[in-house]
Amino acid sequence: MTITSSAPVAKPVRVRRVAWHVLLWLLVLPGAAWAVVRLGGWERGGLVQLLAFTPYVAAWAVVPAIAALATRRWLAAAVATITFALLAVAVLPRAFADGDRGPQGGVALHVMTSNMLFGNADAATIVKLVRENDVAVLALQEFSVNGQRNLAAAGLGELLPYSSLGAEFGASGSGLYSRYPITNPGVRRNDGGFNQAYGTVQPPGAVAVTVESAHPLAPASLAMLDGWRDDLDAEPRADPKGAPRILLGDFNATLDHQPLRDLIKGGYRDAADNAGNGLIGTWGPYDGDPLPPVTIDHVLADLRLGIGAVSVHNIPDSDHRAIIADLKIPAA
Template sequence: MNSPNRTDHVSGTDSRNAQVPDDPGNAGDGDGRTDAPSPPVARPLLQRLLRLATGLFLLAATVLLGCRALGSDGITPVPQLLAFLPWLLVPSAVALLLTALLRWRTGVVWALVVIGAGGWFLRPFDTEAASASASHGRAGGAAPVTLKVLTSNVEYGLATRGLIDVIRDEKPDLVFVQECEFRCVELLDGLIPAADYPYRNVVKASSAEGSSILSRFPLTDTARIPGLLAMPGSTARVGDRTVRLQLAHPLPPIPGMVDDWHTELGRIRTFAAAQKAADAPLILAGDFNATRDHAAFRAVLDAGGLRDSALLAGAGRTPSWPTDLPRPLGAQIDHVLVSDDFSVRSARFLDLADTDHRSLLVGLELR
């Protein structure tokens, strides 16, 4: 028989033992010691800097692609960067590699989205060129008239002698010359025989403001498109049709002049829309200071129902500026735009010395 007192004594002993707090220093390994939890280890400084830089790039690329998707040229530096949008894929691929090495899952997904969106905006160039190739041989009444069109920015007239060599070699039917200042005009008059190009529409001015149109076909001068840089226009009798010729040279979208660039491209758009309403064949050529990734340039194409000759000839991504960069680097800002009265047979970008632009030579057929 157990004694109640003994039972109470044992119970009291157990109760006292249960109330003794554990000593952190006595728990754990065999000798009674326990290590404290290790504090989180910070990423190395280089990794943090790489992640920050990659994130900032992806943010900037997202803004740029967003403007492209929304049809907005935005504000500086968006218009300037849009000219080089195709090359966004290169740093985007680098960003994808870095996010993978850094094991940044959100960054990997972000970079893949940026690459996918950038690749999507390359598609219209290839798609349009392929669909338009079927129109090259489209029938339309009498036999077509073939002609060659050359556009060249000679950079303050410095490349005029190179242009003259190209004219002698290629013998284009129509020549559009931008930045053709006084000396440029003198050289063209003195070294290009009037018998070869008897018809000319020349705006004499200094620096980048002068422009000229040379033609083998009879010309009638028309009103210029208003702009700081001369943009003369003419009509030409080509075969049995009257073709409207217009030189384009809006201001560049440099910081502080983006609004002026928009305004002058808007005037070109208004002109193109009026020509579409008149249903007359149109060649609109020159230095547009804009690529097909600029909304203001696409508006010109849409308003006039115009097509880009280089694109139709399979050279839609060949750069025309700046020539300091080797091909295929750069942007295509020099264009020959045509109404659907024309088929495009060829397009070549030619290197000239002493200018930052490549000239564009296009072979056309007027139906």
Template sequence: MAALAGCGVLLAGPGLLAVVRLFGWDDGTWWALPMAGLPYAALLSVLLLGAAAALREKWLGGVAAVLVLLQLWWLVPRFLPDGTDAPAGAPRLRVATSNNYMGQVSPKALVDLVREQRIDVLAVEEQSDSAADALDAAGIRDLLPYREHPAGTDSALYTRLPVSSAADPAWPYANLTVDVSGHPVQLVAVHTYYPLGDTRRWADGLHRLAAAAPGRTRNAVLLGDFNATLDHKPMRDLVDTGLADTHEELGAGLFPTWPTDHPDFPGVPSVIQIDHVLHGSALTAVDVSEHSLPRSDHRAVVAELAVRG
């Protein structure tokens, strides 16, 4: 009886999260925090389904089975590539995003990443003026000579490719457009507020992106620290404006990007994926990878995209 009661209590967590996800109740509420761990609730549901089978408890097993099916519906697509192949001869664009943790990331390590990964466009978040100067001293201008870093913001874009048009004020974050073999591609460096500080402010940042997106997503790349997973309602609404998540498109599965090397969580591995590269229908994902950088609490994400025009 005690084992049954314990399983029932444990099942309440995944059950509540499933209901919250179904109805989008995490949008601007404290539910945004536990929602970040939804994949782990899926794992717990599977374990509890096994426990219910061992205990021969049909009602518990039935509830656990429903939760497992829901979780599979949400998570399995992230492990299945969508099958879209890049057109032969399509020009490639290599992009990267790195949260520089209040400007503390090793500038040499970041410049080395840009060089080794042959990055065309780099988005940085939590970029201070002093950190920008340190990147210049480390040689970032030699690799990515053009930039967009609006005054008073902590996000910036660096690019190897000449900027073909000015920033679009409709986007709430730093943005620019580059020419990729005759095709304009607009890039937006995203850094939303974190939900632990203010869930309404966090949701509003994603809402503003979604509001700006209609009519602008086809040749757009939004990359950065979204402070949201693909299970969060505001993030799903943003993707639904005509964007694709590079990891999901390639069927890369779950690749957590935070925290890593965080002074407040020593020894804790990355557990949630909040850094993303989203792109519009004029581009196709070719490859994606994650990279740890000294003194950053996020893993950098590198993606290669084919520009279909």
């Protein structure tokens, strides 16, 4: 007589099912929490730095959704699918040109921003980009005295003879160069300790625009988070009663950070986001650091200005990439 039992088989099956169920939720819940923090603008503490990598989390979020659907874990599948959808709605529009790109008439103005990494960025490359892309306004961050000399030696003054400069040793310097005369030039120091050069330029046939090289404090440590937030809050908003404004530079924030989104709501468009290039990284691995690229450099254009083409360019000896944007300035 032979006696058989399914118990030894059933128990391992149940254990595997429970283990998979637990593992699945461990995959689903972090993404769901991330989506809640991102959409609520509730980044605090170390979450501020992590939130810069939201596009990568959005791409990953499809994995637990597919896994839950494939194994018919319906509650986990619902949470994972909603998480993926929410993150996709927040991130994917940056990869597509916006239907509202502002007024497309008027005068073209090519602007460029570049962080020079303590002034050591390759000056010849910067000048070459200015020349080949018809750049009329150049904003620089981490603009040092040595960087200023190197740019002059590379011939920048022949292309952009007017300037408002606040060069300093280290990372705090700022510079603004222009093809056209700069009126009301100046350099202000934000509370984070970085200079921001500014001035008003008026391309021929266009209205005057105010341009500022932005460089808020970086959220490099927990002790710097309040200063980072305060610097972004203090960046000038567009004034509908004044000259149109352009803010461009190293904002040390991505579109997944609430303070930057609040700044943009103050009367701006993000040029790269508007042109469908908002997911192109501008900081991270470009000086050899093992970091995935994130987008912390921006050109913010007043809503009264139009957005044309936007491109991103490598700069040797800098940890940032340069952004060049074609803006449309209303005719005078």
